[in-house]
Amino acid sequence: MSEKIAVAILGASGYTGAELVRMLALHPRVRIAALTADRKAGSTMAEAFPQFTGLDLPRLIAIGEVDWASIDLVFCALPHATTQEVLKAVPASIKIVDLSADFRLSDPEAYAYWYGHPHKALELQAEAVYGITELDRAAVAKARLVANPGCYTTCGQLPVIPLLEAGAIDPDQIVIDAKSGVSGAGRAAKEANLFTEVSEGFHAYGVGHHRHMAELEQGFSKAAGRPVRAAFTPHLVPMNRGILSTIYVKLQPGRTAEDLHAILAERYQGEHFVKVLPFGTSPQTRHVRGSNFVFMSVAADRRPGHAILLCVLDNLVKGASGQAIQNMNVMMGWPETTGLEQIGLFP
Amino acid sequence: MSEKIAVAILGASGYTGAELVRMLALHPRVRIAALTADRKAGSTMAEAFPQFTGLDLPRLIAIGEVDWASIDLVFCALPHATTQEVLKAVPASIKIVDLSADFRLSDPEAYAYWYGHPHKALELQAEAVYGITELDRAAVAKARLVANPGCYTTCGQLPVIPLLEAGAIDPDQIVIDAKSGVSGAGRAAKEANLFTEVSEGFHAYGVGHHRHMAELEQGFSKAAGRPVRAAFTPHLVPMNRGILSTIYVKLQPGRTAEDLHAILAERYQGEHFVKVLPFGTSPQTRHVRGSNFVFMSVAADRRPGHAILLCVLDNLVKGASGQAIQNMNVMMGWPETTGLEQIGLFP
Amino acid sequence: MSEKIAVAILGASGYTGAELVRMLALHPRVRIAALTADRKAGSTMAEAFPQFTGLDLPRLIAIGEVDWASIDLVFCALPHATTQEVLKAVPASIKIVDLSADFRLSDPEAYAYWYGHPHKALELQAEAVYGITELDRAAVAKARLVANPGCYTTCGQLPVIPLLEAGAIDPDQIVIDAKSGVSGAGRAAKEANLFTEVSEGFHAYGVGHHRHMAELEQGFSKAAGRPVRAAFTPHLVPMNRGILSTIYVKLQPGRTAEDLHAILAERYQGEHFVKVLPFGTSPQTRHVRGSNFVFMSVAADRRPGHAILLCVLDNLVKGASGQAIQNMNVMMGWPETTGLEQIGLFP
Amino acid sequence: MSEKIAVAILGASGYTGAELVRMLALHPRVRIAALTADRKAGSTMAEAFPQFTGLDLPRLIAIGEVDWASIDLVFCALPHATTQEVLKAVPASIKIVDLSADFRLSDPEAYAYWYGHPHKALELQAEAVYGITELDRAAVAKARLVANPGCYTTCGQLPVIPLLEAGAIDPDQIVIDAKSGVSGAGRAAKEANLFTEVSEGFHAYGVGHHRHMAELEQGFSKAAGRPVRAAFTPHLVPMNRGILSTIYVKLQPGRTAEDLHAILAERYQGEHFVKVLPFGTSPQTRHVRGSNFVFMSVAADRRPGHAILLCVLDNLVKGASGQAIQNMNVMMGWPETTGLEQIGLFP
Incomplete structure (x- = not known):
């Protein structure tokens, strides 16, 4: 060695x-x-x-x-x-x-x-x-x-950026509904992060004004070649580790949800840490716990012309x-x- | 008596x-x-x-x-x-x-x-x-x-129906990202609902094809006066009770997020069980645990012309x-x- | 009214x-x-x-x-x-x-x-x-x-005091192994009580020197008619509410574990809030959550001449x-x- | 390689x-x-x-x-x-x-x-x-x-056997109060192991008749040179992984709790996986999660002539x-x- x-x-x-x-x-x-x-x-x-x-x-x-x-x-x-x-x-x-x-x-x-x-x-x-x-x-x-x-940013940009670069989705219609374990809040002693305040419950926070938005939009804007504003809502899950991003996107005309899956599968082919699961599979945060892996997939949306991206990672890894x-x-x-x-x- | x-x-x-x-x-x-x-x-x-x-x-x-x-x-x-x-x-x-x-x-x-x-x-x-x-x-x-x-339906229709009836939002651009505790899955002995399979993790399920969609769309269609298809993604939260719906809506021209809040506040004024919290407040499932209450609110969306609705209830109550x-x-x-x-x- | x-x-x-x-x-x-x-x-x-x-x-x-x-x-x-x-x-x-x-x-x-x-x-x-x-x-x-x-004291004294008063157990051989939910620690913002420090783990605390000992021993001494020292070890359970006391006692000569059960059943007959479950039943904290009930029982111990008491209550109720x-x-x-x-x- | x-x-x-x-x-x-x-x-x-x-x-x-x-x-x-x-x-x-x-x-x-x-x-x-x-x-x-x-056996025998072999504790007065995460129950789909039946609660099981007793007593008997019966009560903790054994022992005349600590510290000196923490330290299951380590310690008991052993490991590792x-x-x-x-x- x-x-x-x-x-x-x-x-x-x-x-x-x-x-x-x-x-x-x-x-x-x-x-x-x-x-x-x-x-x-x-x-x-x-x-x-x-x-x-x-x-x-x-x-x-x-x-x-x-x-x-x-x-x-x-x-x-x-x-x-x-x-x-x-x-x-x-x-x-x-x-x-x-x-x-x-x-x-x-x-x-x-x-x-x-x-x-x-x-x-x-x-x-x-x-x-x-x-x-x-x-x-x-x-x-x-x-x-x-x-x-940032943890939210990585979990939002990895599935979205290749699709923006490919011109496959509408940059103005990106909704990132993100859910994170509590370790993302750090070790500071705050009432809001006590076990009793977090366990057996669920809520959104920083609605409409979380700082990771700035990072997300910086990356999206670069990929889209023009300024982009995206909806981003973080939520606190009563678990230690893990982020899931559920991302709603609007397809560009002629594109299908399956196209998005193909773009991501090709983009991350050969990557050791980023795995694109079969179309319609729902990745779970628990399966990447403690590891450097990212699991993502694409699913159909009930609304015609839309698709859903799902992406998980361990926020601390x-x-x-x-x-x-x-x-x-x-x-x-x-x-x-x-x-x-x-x-x-x-x- | x-x-x-x-x-x-x-x-x-x-x-x-x-x-x-x-x-x-x-x-x-x-x-x-x-x-x-x-x-x-x-x-x-x-x-x-x-x-x-x-x-x-x-x-x-x-x-x-x-x-x-x-x-x-x-x-x-x-x-x-x-x-x-x-x-x-x-x-x-x-x-x-x-x-x-x-x-x-x-x-x-x-x-x-x-x-x-x-x-x-x-x-x-x-x-x-x-x-x-x-x-x-x-x-x-x-x-x-x-x-x-249904539990998801109640948590989705209570905030959305008054807005559709008021013509304040676009019926074709409703995204319901819903998160539920595990008791919604019932008491049947299934591997997927074991403590070890559910705790310390988070995932979506039934993506694109959950049966509560039918109920949601039936109510939305009636309120909008025409057929509506909405995105609806349920997720499993490692907790016993509670549902949070994070709902992304597109405002009709001239409407603001604050307008939506005012419509809901007026609609539910005097209702004992439905409380419309101040604009921008984030309701938490843990505060309605075991009770028949519904807490909801409205927040701004980063995307111009959009708003976010948040609604919680206890899925078993x-x-x-x-x-x-x-x-x-x-x-x-x-x-x-x-x-x-x-x-x-x-x- | x-x-x-x-x-x-x-x-x-x-x-x-x-x-x-x-x-x-x-x-x-x-x-x-x-x-x-x-x-x-x-x-x-x-x-x-x-x-x-x-x-x-x-x-x-x-x-x-x-x-x-x-x-x-x-x-x-x-x-x-x-x-x-x-x-x-x-x-x-x-x-x-x-x-x-x-x-x-x-x-x-x-x-x-x-x-x-x-x-x-x-x-x-x-x-x-x-x-x-x-x-x-x-x-x-x-x-x-x-x-x-105190919460621990109530959960320790209710099953033990009647047995001491009846002279059925040895006052010098009482071991109370107690387990509590986190709400017992209050709402103060302390690192040790953060969700991340408490969930998905288990530990004892205050081993050998917890202040509820003084209360326990005061009651036991009064019931036994002489000074008593008892082992008491509290543990922190990753849950909000509930205490379980597992109590190991030595029978006085001629007594059986079933005798202890009979003494408790008679002592609490007619009490609305204290329920003595059938011999050998294992009470669970979750079944008294949010209520003022106490469930207790008695079980056999592998060691001849000993018995095990089990008692649960909601520490906040x-x-x-x-x-x-x-x-x-x-x-x-x-x-x-x-x-x-x-x-x-x-x- | x-x-x-x-x-x-x-x-x-x-x-x-x-x-x-x-x-x-x-x-x-x-x-x-x-x-x-x-x-x-x-x-x-x-x-x-x-x-x-x-x-x-x-x-x-x-x-x-x-x-x-x-x-x-x-x-x-x-x-x-x-x-x-x-x-x-x-x-x-x-x-x-x-x-x-x-x-x-x-x-x-x-x-x-x-x-x-x-x-x-x-x-x-x-x-x-x-x-x-x-x-x-x-x-x-x-x-x-x-x-x-077995998982319980390893967590009970590692701290107790050296003390029996050294003749430092009374073989007839061993109480093992053990607490395990849910993964010990395996992946079989049983109602009792559903998330909803396990989370936010605590209980003992197999009180007085768990099969790991046979293993524990086999090891204890061999170490003591005569048949030994020990109290052993397993409990289910709402967590995935980890076992804590809280063990109450009676000292042989002339022995102190500190002596027990010294015996264990010497016995496991040089062992990579077994760490004897400073006297009075309370080991936590969460710190050995996913690892092959065992943390143990000894603490004083309020009852004169007794001591408390604490031992943790990851039940799956x-x-x-x-x-x-x-x-x-x-x-x-x-x-x-x-x-x-x-x-x-x-x-």
């Missing part, structure tokens, strides 16, 4: 940080050299996440304590809006995969509109490559800084940390599946 | 049967006189459902053992397609609330199309009154046989047994809330 | 407060006259708990705003240790049911030992009556201040707010089941 | 079969050569378990179709009592790891007592090696047929398929962790 690179994980005490550790601890080309967590600095990773008991991992430190000279690549899993200033301070020789939303919007005005303040690292933003691996592979391979996409590692593999020129072989844990 | 009527519940060993018992056992105008359950005949209700331990209830018997002469009203909670012949044999003096799908479609051809065989009780079908109480109150009051609506009792109250001329006062059990 | 009394609920924005409102709103002898919640003062109850939408309830106020002259009885559902000073200020003419732990330990030294500070309302503590209704009914009837028991209302009914001389008729909500 | 052996999995359409496939598909020394499932013969593994979509796996066949000449080792995951005749027919050159209960009891009379019929493969039973890997490693290494232990692979690794002389490196999937 060839030599290992040294990686740092910033924000290791959150769920996406822990997912990075879970997968990178067994990645044959990587050595975890630094783990940061400001409030829990000084603790061991096993204290923050007992599933790591027995693993040989560095102790949690503050970001300021990272010895950048010893690091080859950094995964940044910090909260949105806190990342810009941190990453400005990272030496230019170090590759970065950023899991926050801070570098996902390429247009500074769009960023300011959706996040309520001007971007604080415009030069970095200009060079950042948005990285849904299967859609942006060539650019990711050359990037120094990859903006890792392909929707966050798994895709981050996939992007690292591409950036480093390694086989894309390295360290990501795990099969869905069901039941 | 005035005299009580004697009711029979056919199919008392299923979930909707048990819900009827739960509420009717405390209903001040009703005496439970007969409970049937063919396979479990001979058992006590407490053996089938231990929550009834200590209650004074008749033993479960076979349908053939019911002494119809002693019964005033029957709730029929039998499986779909088995109900027609059973109800033909019920004496004409007995009122009926049927919770199956057998009498919901008024058009015999539609029934034959969706259920795959001709209807076996056409005369009863002709007289049956479809009963979403708030929409069909006057007809229910005069009915002998009420076809109690307002979606089945609660509405059945509400319909009985109307048929008997009693206050509509009698025996249905229970507030949502949260958490 | 006779005249209603005016009650105040202190701490109405927590789960036990909301449970009180849920049941008292339909109680025929009670009018809810004041609701307090310091941080949420000014809000409506429907804002804090949307299940109350449409109910005619007073707005949430601060405790200092309560007009005591208009109140007949107060339910105090404040956090432990905050209650003593609040209740000292309540006029002596007002009856009190306190749901906190502050007045449960009759020995001031025991209080100081377990809670780490001297008791601040010793006179009230001296007059407080500990109230598991079925065990302390006569004293509750005469009390001005009832200390409403019989384990808190339901028993509080039951105690109020006794204090007021009303039928004990008034307002508490609700049957278990299953599924 | 060295050459791979060919394995067959009998009973691949159940949960333990699927777990074997999940881990063996990535095992570097193994090729899955045959998969059987009588009722689903002819299907692909991805049809039975969609998480395997895209994997190159043999089609499901009937047991009679297996070409034994091509097989080196067989995992048998068939239902209890069906295994004896099947394994008699397997050529003697093939190694066997049997996950059923059929060969776990070494005493034919004990088998007949607990299973209600004489054993049908007494010669195989005589040679079978009971295999909790950490306790029976040397014997497993030489075995042809390993009887893979260390409690079944993971330990089966661990045993195969030992039988083949490979590093014991081969193919079992996966870290707990949390949340």
Whole structure:
């Protein structure tokens, strides 16, 4: 086995940080050299996440304590809006995969509109490559800084973008009804995310104004070659992991739902992580749990001239940390599946 | 207290049967006189459902053992397609609330199309009154046989029908993305409904061909004054009870999302069980759990000229047994809330 | 209907407060006259708990705003240790049911030992009556201040105390392995109670040092006529409501497990809320959900000379707010089941 | 990479079969050569378990179709009592790891007592090696047929056996209060295991007469050097995976709870999969989910002279398929962790 690179994980005490550790601890080309967590600095990773008991991992430190000279690549899993200033301070020789939303919007005005303040690292933003691996592979391979996409965005763009690029659907009639497990909300102690407030119930949130809309529409607009606005409604499912997008689209004249399936099947043929299931199959989030896989399919709509797309992934893996590692593999020129072989844990 | 009527519940060993018992056992105008359950005949209700331990209830018997002469009203909670012949044999003096799908479609051809065989009780079908109480109150009051609506249908028609009747939305652009708890699937032992197959995951089912579509479209067509086809996708939520419908509609020219809210607020003003929450509020299934309430609201859609409706109810109560009792109250001329006062059990 | 009394609920924005409102709103002898919640003062109850939408309830106020002259009885559902000073200020003419732990330990030294500070309302503590209704009914009837028991304590003492009083089991060999739903932890935003930290997993907590031990041992010691120490281990079940106690006891010479069952069956004969199921039956928490019922049974132990007791209740009802209302009914001389008729909500 | 052996999995359409496939598909020394499932013969593994979509796996066949000449080792995951005749027919050159209960009891009379019929493969039973890997490693290494232990048994014996062997606890005073996720009940369609019957509730089952008692007592008796009867009560937790055993033990004179911790810490020092957490720590099932790890600890008991042991594992991994692979690794002389490196999937 060839030599290992040294990686740092910033924000290791959150769920996406822990997912990075879970997968990178067994990645044959990587050595975890630094783990940061400001409030829990000084603790061991096993204290923050007992599933790591027995693993040989560095102790949690503050970001300021990272010895950048010893690091080859950094995964940044910090909260949105806190990342810009941190990453400005990272030496230019170090590759970065950023899991926050801070570098996902390429247009500074769009960023300011959706996040309520001007971007604080415009030069970095200009060079950042948005990285849904299967859609942006060539650019990711050359990037120094990859903006890792949001979970909802990955689950919305993977099935829709090829159809827009093929001109097969109407860009103005896209409805994404998305449902996510609770881990997408992170580990912060909020009343709304208590077990008692979430279990045995279901609701929509952020109706009409969720920030992942900006990312979705950025990708759709690029694919359609003109500005696109799409309906997007996220819902909270009483489960830990998983996203399902149920997507209603209007076919361009002459197209059928089966055509859409054929376009997607061809587009993702040969992709290891994206599986297009037979037409009419209903993919389930539980079958991709803990894995980097995406399952999608297409079904008929009762309304003539319309079709339904269904897509599932694990929000913490392909929707966050798994895709981050996939992007690292591409950036480093390694086989894309390295360290990501795990099969869905069901039941 | 005035005299009580004697009711029979056919199919008392299923979930909707048990819900009827739960509420009717405390209903001040009703005496439970007969409970049937063919396979479990001979058992006590407490053996089938231990929550009834200590209650004074008749033993479960076979349908053939019911002494119809002693019964005033029957709730029929039998499986779909088995109900027609059973109800033909019920004496004409007995009122009926049927919770199956057998009498919901008024058009015999539609029934034959969706259920795959001709209807076996056409005369009863002709007289049956479809009963979403708030929409069909006057007809229910005069009915002998009420076809109690499906859970998805109630959750889809209550917010949409007033908007169609007002001409405020485009009948051809209705998308109902519905999510239901597992109790809607009944108590039959099926691999697909095992805890291990359902928990910690999410999926759509019956995509493009669920039978509740027929009911939805029947109501929408009547309200629109012409045939309507709507998209309807049911999903299975890992929870026991509750339905949320997220409904995407296209506004008629000149209409706004706020207009829709105003139409619904006016339509349901004074209704005890249907609450229109403030514009933009996201109703949650957990807040109506175990109650006969419906919470709904309207929100903006990112796409200009569109709006989003949100509606929740408990599929076993307002979606089945609660509405059945509400319909009985109307048929008997009693206050509509009698025996249905229970507030949502949260958490 | 006779005249209603005016009650105040202190701490109405927590789960036990909301449970009180849920049941008292339909109680025929009670009018809810004041609701307090310091941080949420000014809000409506429907804002804090949307299940109350449409109910005619007073707005949430601060405790200092309560007009005591208009109140007949107060339910105090404040956090432990905050209650003593609040209740000292309540006029002596007002009856009190306190749901906190502050007045449960009759020995001031025991209080100081377990809670780490001297008791601040010793006179009230001296007059407080500990109230598991079925065990302390006569004293509750005469009390001005009832200390409403803890959820674990009620679920442990109801099956054990009659056996100790009968001299049927060894007081030194009692093991209570208890399992509770998450609502027992309250509505405070803590990382440990997030959905993601609780669902799909199981663990013990407070092993060897949980404060309900003090209450359990106080009751056991009184029943045994000498100091008793019992093993008690609470566990967190990924569900909202319910407690199951699995209790391992050693039989006194000549006694059998069946004897224990007979003692309990006789002791609770005629009790509306406590049901002793047939020997060997396994009671389930789900069947008492939302109700004030207790189901218990006795089973054989593989070890000769031992037996196993099983007991379930809903921690928010019989384990808190339901028993509080039951105690109020006794204090007021009303039928004990008034307002508490609700049957278990299953599924 | 060295050459791979060919394995067959009998009973691949159940949960333990699927777990074997999940881990063996990535095992570097193994090729899955045959998969059987009588009722689903002819299907692909991805049809039975969609998480395997895209994997190159043999089609499901009937047991009679297996070409034994091509097989080196067989995992048998068939239902209890069906295994004896099947394994008699397997050529003697093939190694066997049997996950059923059929060969776990070494005493034919004990088998007949607990299973209600004489054993049908007494010669195989005589040679079978009971295999909790950490306790029976040397014997497993030489075995042809390993009887893979039950999930409850592994979770009960790992913490208790070293203490019995050290003479540190009283063999007559062992109480095992065990709690398991639902996957332990298998994939058979039974009403009792429906989501609606299991979620949001908790109960004990098999109280006083569960078959894993026989296994537990067999191990305890051997370790104590005399017949032992232990209390064992299994409970069903509304979660998919995981077992927690809360074990109450009586210390031998002069022993302390801390002594027990020291004995276990020393006994499992150097074991990769068994981690003894610091004294008083409460292990959680969620932290070993999907992994082959066992976390255990010791805590004080309120009763003088007693202690509490806590132990967790994933019932489908260390409690079944993971330990089966661990045993195969030992039988083949490979590093014991081969193919079992996966870290707990949390949340």
